[in-house]
Amino acid sequence: MALRTADQFLAALRDGRTVYYKGERVADVTAHPDLGRAARHCAIDYSFADDPHHRTLAVTEDEHGVTVNRFYRVPRTAGDLLKRREMIAETTRAGRALIVLIREIGTDFLPAAHIVTKAMQEQLEAPYHERLNAFWTHVAHNDLAMGLAQTDVKGDRSLGPTDQEHPDYYVRVVDRQKDGIVVRGAKAHTTNPIFADELIVLPCRALDERDAAYAVSFAVPCNAPGLKFIASPFSGGGTSPFDHPVSSRHKIADTLTVFDDVFVPWDRVFLCGETRYAGALALGFVEYHRFTAISYKLPLLDLMIGCAMLAAEANGIEKAAHVREKLSRLIAYRETVRALTVAAAHECTTKAGLAVPNTTVTNIAKQYFAENYHAMVQKVQDIAGGLLVTAPSEADWKNPETKHYVEQYLGGKKGFGSINRLKLFNLIRDYFASDFGGYHELLAIHAEGSLEAQKITILRGFDGGAVKAFAADCANLDPRS
Ligand SMILES: Cc1cc2nc3c(=O)[nH]c(=O)nc-3n(C[C@H](O)[C@H](O)[C@H](O)COP(=O)(O)OP(=O)(O)OC[C@H]3O[C@@H](n4cnc5c(N)ncnc54)[C@H](O)[C@@H]3O)c2cc1C
Known part of the structure; x- marks a missing residue:
């Protein structure tokens, strides 16, 4: 068919x-x-x-x-x-x-x-x-x-x-x-x-x-x-x-x-x-579902970094030390989630003939993404500035009485005109400072299981016996006492 x-x-x-x-x-x-x-x-x-x-x-x-x-x-x-x-x-x-x-x-x-x-x-x-x-x-x-x-x-x-x-x-x-x-x-x-x-x-x-x-x-x-x-x-x-x-x-x-x-x-x-x-059945589903979760985050993180970089350029602050530090943190965040997702696939296990993404790595990636998401949003908001929530609307731009002011006063660095800067900031607000943005913050924390669910899975999946034996050996613990 x-x-x-x-x-x-x-x-x-x-x-x-x-x-x-x-x-x-x-x-x-x-x-x-x-x-x-x-x-x-x-x-x-x-x-x-x-x-x-x-x-x-x-x-x-x-x-x-x-x-x-x-x-x-x-x-x-x-x-x-x-x-x-x-x-x-x-x-x-x-x-x-x-x-x-x-x-x-x-x-x-x-x-x-x-x-x-x-x-x-x-x-x-x-x-x-x-x-x-x-x-x-x-x-x-x-x-x-x-x-x-x-x-x-x-x-x-x-x-x-x-x-x-x-x-x-x-x-x-x-x-x-x-x-x-x-x-x-x-x-x-x-x-x-x-x-x-x-x-x-x-x-x-x-x-x-x-x-x-x-x-x-x-x-x-x-x-x-x-x-x-x-x-x-x-x-x-x-x-x-x-x-x-x-x-x-x-x-x-x-x-x-x-x-x-x-x-x-x-x-x-x-x-x-x-x-x-x-x-x-509940946990087996989640083993696959959290892999899906970390797979769909990457486009969002790309958008986040792209917005931050363009906002830095629009505002003429792309060379400032604090901005470079924030951009590098955003990139490291994205790359960590990406690398863990790829590793979870490569280090899959096999059950009943099917490949199951590595549970521990998947949960670490999901937890790392979720716990840091709001802090990363803060960096984008910080670089962009207050215009994210104070800018005039499309209707003001279309109104002949205010159009000129909107076009004249909201430009940024040379070459970054008012309307392009507004369009960029509207995108950033849409994703990172609106009810749609709030939806993504909730989705980051709760969808595919709350933060604690990932921590429990990470603890349960780790072989504590091996590391305890190693530490006991290094400390010369006496197994008889
Ligand atoms: C945008 C979005 C889309 C979703 N899509 C789907 C979907 O398509 N299908 C689906 O089935 N689910 C979906 N979910 C549900 C998601 O998996 C749940 O939100 C998540 O499991 C948390 O459940 P909860 O929202 O009921 O919060 P709760 O479980 O009530 O959690 C609230 C707080 O209580 C804590 N808590 C809960 N129980 C205990 C306990 N016994 N002891 C101590 N602390 C506890 C949690 O750790 C958390 O801190 C979606 C969620 C969101 C936000």
């Missing part, structure tokens, strides 16, 4: 799915002024297959010899992981440094679930692995987009699902029927499901035996009855490409995702009650 075009992708979203935005039901997400912008941003992914510059990267064959999008390729080697990284970075770059996220997160689930369901099928003699692989073939051969809902609304964070005041703070199975299951509850922060064909669901934590109803993983079409999406209004962006050069054209949309007794047929169920596999 041929890969879908961007138009075919958009047309398929007009399927009666239940979407709410700013208090209203949205009949067609592609036609909505805000959400339509996000839909077209997602369509970037589908435009790659038709674009001569990107086709070689985006189009490949799967193990059945069928033409598929690169994202669906089964990762067997470090080379596959590096190509995936390139695909994520290039689609993000085409989205002006905003991740597209319409296949990335779903294809983080597929290999992780492949590994876990293989063990389940061997140990439980249940057909989970067959179902998962059939689903993988279905999405690959039909070139479908996927959202993924892992993060439950969670209620009291100190309690597990069963001990919560409300039984639906974690998504759970409320009925088992001959043909399938019925699920209820809600997931938070789901990115772009309103632009996806399929929604994948999995637990967000390890569970104990009391939590059997919450040990559930499945996939449903995004127009399934009872599935409701309440989209966040955050970062709607302005409409002027002059004032908001990126956010007026690019957007992703996160939802509160409600499962109001949604029926899931058995052939779409990948976990149902087997609590001991919930943690492995």
Whole structure:
């Protein structure tokens, strides 16, 4: 089957799915002024297959010899992981440094679930692995987009699902029927499901035996009855490409995702009650998902450095010692994230025949990126100056009464005219000093898991025995006392 075009992708979203935005039901997400912008941003992914510059990267064959999008390729080697990284970075770059996220997160689930369901099928003699692989073939051969809902609304964070005041703070199975299951509850922060064909669901934590109803993983079409999406209004962006050069054209949309007794047929169920596999599935997904996270940061860091360098030139301060120091810190930040991402692919491990990015290196990269992001934003803001938030608007530039003043007074170093300087500062504000910028700061810290989650993974993955033995040996510790 041929890969879908961007138009075919958009047309398929007009399927009666239940979407709410700013208090209203949205009949067609592609036609909505805000959400339509996000839909077209997602369509970037589908435009790659038709674009001569990107086709070689985006189009490949799967193990059945069928033409598929690169994202669906089964990762067997470090080379596959590096190509995936390139695909994520290039689609993000085409989205002006905003991740597209319409296949990335779903294809983080597929290999992780492949590994876990293989063990389940061997140990439980249940057909989970067959179902998962059939689903993988279905999405690959039909070139479908996927959202993924892992993060439950969670209620009291100190309690597990069963001990919560409300039984639906974690998504759970409320009925088992001959043909399938019925699920209820809600997931938070789901990115772009309103632009996806399929929604994948999995637990967000390890569970104990009391939590059997919450040990559930499945996939449903995004127009399934009872599935409701309440989209966040955050970062709607302005409409002027002059004032908001990126956010007026690019957007992703996160939802509160409600499962109001949604029926899931058995052939779409990948976990149902087997609590001991919930943690492995949750963590296995995250092992791939954090590699995706560090892969899509690079275009953003390139933009950050480019903005800082141009702002320094516009202001005539590019030779100042403090500016050179800040620029070198920004470059070192970018290069550290890049090098760790490449190392995580090269030092991958193999599980059930699949390449898994090196977990420790991946988590160090994600944590390093997230912990330093705000400090790096500060450097760009510092170099640019206050005009980032005080500049006149496009309307003032267009007004004959003020046009002359805007053009006359806001120039910088010789050759850097007022309008170019304004355009540059508008880009910097859009990304690093606006609600869109705030979105990126939150995304840096929380998306793909909060800071503590990475620290825990780094500690857990490190071989403490070897270094303790080395230190004990150097200290001549007596093993008998
Ligand atoms: C922009 C964005 C997009 C996202 N997209 C998706 C998506 O597509 N799909 C998806 O499933 N998820 C998505 N997420 C969710 C993301 O993975 C979560 O935000 C992240 O796991 C943190 O969960 P939380 O937001 O509920 O915060 P919390 O878990 O409530 O964390 C808040 C604070 O509480 C701390 N904390 C939490 N539990 C405990 C505890 N038991 N003990 C001590 N401290 C604790 C945390 O360390 C943190 O400091 C997205 C998030 C963002 C911001």
